[in-house]
Amino acid sequence: MKHQSSIFRAKQLSKAFTSTLTSVFEKVDSRKVTATTVHHLFSPIIERHSKDSSRPGSVQDDFDSSIPAEAPTEYYIIQENRYPALRALRSDADLGDGIWRCCQCRHENVITHYKGALPFKHLVCNGCGEILCSQCHSSEILSPLPYGMIQAPRPGLDREVRYFHICTTCGLSHRAEMEGTTLDFYGVKCADCGSSSYGDWPRYHIGNNEPYRRDPDASFVKLIDARADDAARTTFRWIIANDDRPSSRLSCRNMDDTQNCSEGIARSALTRPHQ
Known part of the structure:
Protein backbone atom coordinates (compact mmCIF):
# COMPACT_ATOMS: atom_id res chain seq x y z
CA MET A 1 0.00 0.00 0.00
CA GLU A 47 5.86 55.74 -46.06
CA ARG A 48 7.79 57.04 -48.98
CA HIS A 49 6.50 60.43 -50.03
CA SER A 50 7.19 62.25 -53.25
CA LYS A 51 9.45 65.27 -52.95
CA ASP A 52 6.58 67.75 -53.07
CA SER A 53 3.75 65.88 -51.38
CA SER A 54 2.22 67.55 -48.37
CA ARG A 55 -0.46 67.10 -45.77
CA PRO A 56 -3.81 68.88 -46.11
CA GLY A 57 -3.55 72.41 -44.81
CA SER A 58 0.25 72.53 -44.93
CA VAL A 59 0.21 75.03 -47.82
CA GLN A 60 -1.72 77.56 -45.77
CA ASP A 61 0.56 76.85 -42.82
CA ASP A 62 3.55 77.65 -45.03
CA PHE A 63 1.87 80.86 -46.16
CA ASP A 64 1.17 81.93 -42.59
CA SER A 65 4.75 81.28 -41.46
CA SER A 66 6.47 82.57 -44.61
CA ILE A 67 9.50 84.82 -44.20
CA PRO A 68 10.70 87.29 -46.88
CA ALA A 69 13.79 85.99 -48.61
CA GLU A 70 15.23 89.30 -49.81
CA ALA A 71 17.12 91.64 -47.50
CA PRO A 72 15.62 94.98 -46.44
CA THR A 73 16.27 97.93 -48.73
CA GLU A 74 19.58 99.64 -48.04
CA TYR A 75 19.62 103.36 -47.32
CA TYR A 76 21.82 104.20 -50.29
CA ILE A 77 19.33 102.57 -52.69
CA ILE A 78 16.59 104.92 -51.50
CA GLN A 79 18.93 107.90 -51.85
CA GLU A 80 19.55 107.00 -55.50
CA ASN A 81 15.89 107.69 -56.26
CA ARG A 82 15.07 110.97 -57.94
CA TYR A 83 12.82 111.87 -55.03
CA PRO A 84 14.31 110.03 -52.03
CA ALA A 85 12.01 111.66 -49.50
CA LEU A 86 8.93 110.37 -51.31
CA ARG A 87 10.53 106.97 -51.87
CA ALA A 88 11.29 106.65 -48.15
CA LEU A 89 7.56 106.84 -47.41
CA ARG A 90 6.97 103.47 -49.07
CA SER A 91 7.95 100.42 -47.03
CA ASP A 92 9.30 97.11 -48.32
CA ALA A 93 6.09 95.40 -47.24
CA ASP A 94 4.08 97.73 -49.47
CA LEU A 95 6.42 97.53 -52.45
CA GLY A 96 7.32 93.86 -52.35
CA ASP A 97 10.19 92.66 -54.52
CA GLY A 98 8.72 93.38 -57.94
CA ILE A 99 5.62 93.56 -60.11
CA TRP A 100 4.21 91.64 -63.04
CA ARG A 101 1.67 92.99 -65.50
CA CYS A 102 -1.05 90.63 -66.65
CA CYS A 103 -1.25 90.17 -70.41
CA GLN A 104 -5.02 89.70 -70.23
CA CYS A 105 -6.34 92.60 -68.14
CA ARG A 106 -3.20 94.79 -67.76
CA HIS A 107 -3.43 94.61 -63.97
CA GLU A 108 -0.21 95.26 -62.03
CA ASN A 109 0.45 92.60 -59.39
CA VAL A 110 2.93 93.13 -56.55
CA ILE A 111 5.01 90.04 -55.75
CA THR A 112 7.24 89.13 -52.81
CA HIS A 113 9.95 86.48 -52.69
CA TYR A 114 9.67 84.18 -49.66
CA LYS A 115 11.94 81.54 -48.21
CA GLY A 116 11.04 77.89 -48.55
CA ALA A 117 9.59 75.60 -51.19
CA LEU A 118 6.87 78.06 -52.30
CA PRO A 119 8.88 81.18 -53.23
CA PHE A 120 6.09 83.42 -54.59
CA LYS A 121 2.99 81.60 -53.34
CA HIS A 122 0.25 81.77 -56.02
CA LEU A 123 1.20 83.82 -59.08
CA VAL A 124 -2.40 84.52 -60.07
CA CYS A 125 -3.61 87.90 -61.32
CA ASN A 126 -5.64 89.79 -58.74
CA GLY A 127 -7.63 91.41 -61.52
CA CYS A 128 -8.82 88.54 -63.70
CA GLY A 129 -7.54 85.37 -62.03
CA GLU A 130 -5.23 84.34 -64.88
CA ILE A 131 -1.93 82.62 -64.11
CA LEU A 132 1.39 84.27 -64.93
CA CYS A 133 2.55 83.20 -68.39
CA SER A 134 5.30 83.99 -70.88
CA GLN A 135 3.22 86.79 -72.43
CA CYS A 136 3.09 88.71 -69.15
CA HIS A 137 5.76 91.27 -68.33
CA SER A 138 7.56 91.53 -65.00
CA SER A 139 10.33 93.47 -63.33
CA GLU A 140 13.84 92.12 -62.87
CA ILE A 141 12.83 89.77 -60.06
CA LEU A 142 11.35 87.31 -62.60
CA SER A 143 12.93 86.14 -65.85
CA PRO A 144 11.51 83.33 -68.03
CA LEU A 145 13.83 80.34 -68.26
CA PRO A 146 14.01 78.31 -71.48
CA TYR A 147 13.17 74.63 -71.12
CA GLY A 148 16.58 73.55 -72.41
CA MET A 149 18.52 75.30 -69.65
CA ILE A 150 19.02 72.87 -66.78
CA GLN A 151 22.60 73.69 -65.78
CA ALA A 152 23.23 76.45 -63.27
CA PRO A 153 25.86 77.33 -60.67
CA ARG A 154 25.12 76.10 -57.20
CA PRO A 155 23.93 78.73 -54.73
CA GLY A 156 26.18 79.87 -51.94
CA LEU A 157 26.19 78.54 -48.42
CA ASP A 158 22.81 78.84 -46.67
CA ARG A 159 21.25 80.18 -49.87
CA GLU A 160 18.30 78.68 -51.69
CA VAL A 161 18.02 77.79 -55.35
CA ARG A 162 16.89 80.85 -57.32
CA TYR A 163 14.88 78.94 -59.88
CA PHE A 164 11.24 77.85 -59.75
CA HIS A 165 8.33 76.70 -61.87
CA ILE A 166 4.59 77.38 -61.75
CA CYS A 167 1.74 74.91 -61.61
CA THR A 168 -0.37 75.46 -64.70
CA THR A 169 -3.55 74.43 -62.87
CA CYS A 170 -3.58 76.60 -59.75
CA GLY A 171 -0.59 78.93 -60.24
CA LEU A 172 1.34 77.85 -57.14
CA SER A 173 5.07 78.46 -57.45
CA HIS A 174 7.45 75.60 -56.56
CA ARG A 175 11.16 76.11 -55.99
CA ALA A 176 13.32 73.88 -58.16
CA GLU A 177 15.58 71.26 -56.65
CA MET A 178 19.21 70.82 -57.57
CA GLU A 179 21.55 67.85 -57.91
CA GLY A 180 25.07 69.12 -58.28
CA THR A 181 24.74 71.78 -60.98
CA THR A 182 21.65 70.26 -62.60
CA LEU A 183 18.21 71.74 -61.99
CA ASP A 184 15.44 69.24 -61.39
CA PHE A 185 11.94 70.21 -62.58
CA TYR A 186 10.55 66.70 -63.05
CA GLY A 187 8.33 64.44 -60.99
CA VAL A 188 6.82 67.24 -58.92
CA LYS A 189 3.36 67.03 -57.40
CA CYS A 190 1.67 70.35 -56.68
CA ALA A 191 1.36 70.92 -52.96
CA ASP A 192 -2.00 72.63 -53.42
CA CYS A 193 -4.07 71.07 -56.22
CA GLY A 194 -2.17 67.78 -56.60
CA SER A 195 -1.35 68.21 -60.29
CA SER A 196 1.81 66.51 -61.51
CA SER A 197 4.63 68.09 -63.45
CA TYR A 198 6.52 66.19 -66.11
CA GLY A 199 8.88 69.07 -66.78
CA ASP A 200 6.26 71.07 -68.68
CA TRP A 201 5.50 73.79 -66.12
CA PRO A 202 6.76 77.32 -66.99
CA ARG A 203 10.17 77.95 -65.47
CA TYR A 204 11.63 81.18 -64.14
CA HIS A 205 14.81 82.58 -62.67
CA ILE A 206 14.67 84.72 -59.54
CA GLY A 207 16.63 87.85 -60.30
CA ASN A 208 17.49 91.09 -58.53
CA ASN A 209 15.00 93.35 -56.80
CA GLU A 210 17.25 96.41 -56.43
CA PRO A 211 16.14 98.26 -59.60
CA TYR A 212 12.53 97.95 -58.52
CA ARG A 213 13.25 98.88 -54.91
CA ARG A 214 15.25 101.90 -56.12
CA ASP A 215 12.50 103.29 -58.36
CA PRO A 216 9.22 101.36 -58.59
CA ASP A 217 7.70 103.94 -60.93
CA ALA A 218 10.54 103.54 -63.43
CA SER A 219 10.05 99.77 -63.36
CA PHE A 220 6.37 100.26 -64.11
CA VAL A 221 7.20 102.47 -67.09
CA LYS A 222 9.55 99.79 -68.41
CA LEU A 223 6.70 97.29 -68.35
CA ILE A 224 4.53 99.68 -70.36
CA ASP A 225 7.32 100.18 -72.90
CA ALA A 226 7.89 96.44 -73.16
CA ARG A 227 4.21 95.89 -73.82
CA ALA A 228 4.23 98.59 -76.50
CA ASP A 229 7.26 97.00 -78.16
CA ASP A 230 5.53 93.63 -78.22
CA ALA A 231 2.42 95.16 -79.75
CA ALA A 232 4.46 96.89 -82.45
CA ARG A 233 6.37 93.69 -83.17
CA THR A 234 3.14 91.71 -83.45
CA THR A 235 1.64 94.29 -85.81
CA PHE A 236 4.74 94.26 -88.01
CA ARG A 237 4.66 90.47 -88.24
CA TRP A 238 0.98 90.58 -89.16
CA ILE A 239 1.65 93.08 -91.96
CA ILE A 240 4.46 90.94 -93.34
CA ALA A 241 2.32 87.81 -93.20
CA ASN A 242 -0.69 89.56 -94.79
CA ASP A 243 0.87 91.49 -97.66
CA ASP A 244 -2.35 91.51 -99.70
CA ARG A 245 -3.04 95.15 -98.99
CA PRO A 246 -5.81 96.90 -100.98
CA SER A 247 -4.52 98.80 -103.98
CA SER A 248 -4.77 102.57 -104.19
CA ARG A 249 -7.31 104.25 -106.45
CA LEU A 250 -4.53 105.92 -108.42
CA SER A 251 -2.61 102.70 -109.01
CA CYS A 252 -2.51 101.49 -112.66
CA ARG A 253 -1.61 97.83 -113.03
CA ASN A 254 -2.09 97.34 -116.80
CA MET A 255 -2.49 99.30 -120.02
CA ASP A 256 -6.26 99.58 -119.75
CA ASP A 257 -5.95 100.95 -116.25
CA THR A 258 -3.26 103.36 -117.43
CA GLN A 259 -5.47 104.62 -120.26
CA ASN A 260 -8.45 105.01 -117.96
CA CYS A 261 -6.32 106.87 -115.45
CA SER A 262 -4.99 109.22 -118.14
CA GLU A 263 -8.46 109.91 -119.48
CA GLY A 264 -9.75 110.59 -116.00
CA ILE A 265 -6.92 113.00 -115.22
CA ALA A 266 -7.41 114.84 -118.56
CA ARG A 267 -11.17 115.08 -118.04
CA SER A 268 -10.74 116.51 -114.58
CA ALA A 269 -8.27 119.08 -115.91
CA LEU A 270 -10.67 120.22 -118.67
CA THR A 271 -13.64 120.53 -116.38
CA ARG A 272 -11.71 122.40 -113.69
CA PRO A 273 -12.71 126.10 -113.66
CA HIS A 274 -9.98 128.54 -114.58
CA GLN A 275 -8.93 131.02 -111.97
Missing part, protein backbone atom coordinates in the same frame (compact mmCIF):
# COMPACT_ATOMS: atom_id res chain seq x y z
CA LYS A 2 2.78 2.38 0.78
CA HIS A 3 4.38 1.65 -2.58
CA GLN A 4 1.13 2.25 -4.45
CA SER A 5 0.45 5.46 -2.53
CA SER A 6 3.92 6.73 -3.36
CA ILE A 7 3.36 5.97 -7.03
CA PHE A 8 0.00 7.72 -6.94
CA ARG A 9 1.55 10.72 -5.22
CA ALA A 10 4.33 10.86 -7.83
CA LYS A 11 1.77 10.84 -10.61
CA GLN A 12 -0.11 13.69 -8.95
CA LEU A 13 3.07 15.71 -8.52
CA SER A 14 4.07 15.07 -12.13
CA LYS A 15 0.65 16.13 -13.38
CA ALA A 16 0.67 19.26 -11.25
CA PHE A 17 4.18 20.19 -12.34
CA THR A 18 3.34 19.63 -16.01
CA SER A 19 0.18 21.75 -15.81
CA THR A 20 2.14 24.48 -14.04
CA LEU A 21 4.81 24.56 -16.75
CA THR A 22 2.16 24.53 -19.45
CA SER A 23 0.41 27.52 -17.90
CA VAL A 24 3.74 29.35 -17.60
CA PHE A 25 4.56 28.76 -21.28
CA GLU A 26 1.07 29.82 -22.32
CA LYS A 27 1.44 33.04 -20.36
CA VAL A 28 4.83 33.73 -21.92
CA ASP A 29 3.46 33.05 -25.42
CA SER A 30 0.45 35.26 -24.78
CA ARG A 31 2.78 38.05 -23.64
CA LYS A 32 4.83 37.70 -26.79
CA VAL A 33 1.76 37.82 -29.00
CA THR A 34 0.35 40.76 -27.09
CA ALA A 35 3.62 42.67 -27.27
CA THR A 36 3.91 41.99 -30.97
CA THR A 37 0.34 43.06 -31.54
CA VAL A 38 0.80 46.26 -29.56
CA HIS A 39 4.04 47.01 -31.36
CA HIS A 40 2.32 46.46 -34.69
CA LEU A 41 -0.56 48.73 -33.77
CA PHE A 42 1.43 51.60 -32.33
CA SER A 43 4.65 51.49 -34.33
CA PRO A 44 4.97 54.31 -36.90
CA ILE A 45 4.28 53.34 -40.50
CA ILE A 46 7.13 54.37 -42.75
